[in-house]
Amino acid sequence: MTTISQRIVYEIWRRRDLEQACLQALEHSSSEQYASSPEDQMLLLEALRAMDRALAGLSSRECAAFLLYKLDDLTYPEIARQLGISASVARRCVAKGLLQCYKACSFAPLA
Incomplete structure (x- = not known):
């Protein structure tokens, strides 16, 4: 408790x-x-x-990578250097953040 x-x-x-x-x-x-x-x-x-x-739902590293990508316009290698991870891990973190945002959006059907 x-x-x-x-x-x-x-x-x-x-x-x-x-x-x-x-x-x-x-x-x-x-x-x-x-x-x-x-x-x-x-x-x-x-x-x-x-x-x-x-x-x-993201880890702190995933959230940081996503925000660096979206708010600071950093590239994957720049994010990787800043967070001490590889560029491919940075890309996966950003993709996971984008997926979380996509899932959170409610899209109305087009009529």
Whole structure:
């Protein structure tokens, strides 16, 4: 019970920290280009939560590789150097992240 409780608390703290970091980044942007309404901020937080849920099934290495690929536009060899893994392992980690995101998306049938 203690372990389960600790994991739940950790997950709550992690999500709270993610939301706070996102809101702080939005507040600190001085450009009008990045200014957003409260509704836009809420949509962004919902998107972050959805991404968090999608990536929750990944290991920390897989998640790091996926985020380096998608957010930092690093190549597989660059990711491999940064994480201390081979390029083929980096490619598999990114593929697993993409698959998790694909599974999390709900696609409406085209009519």
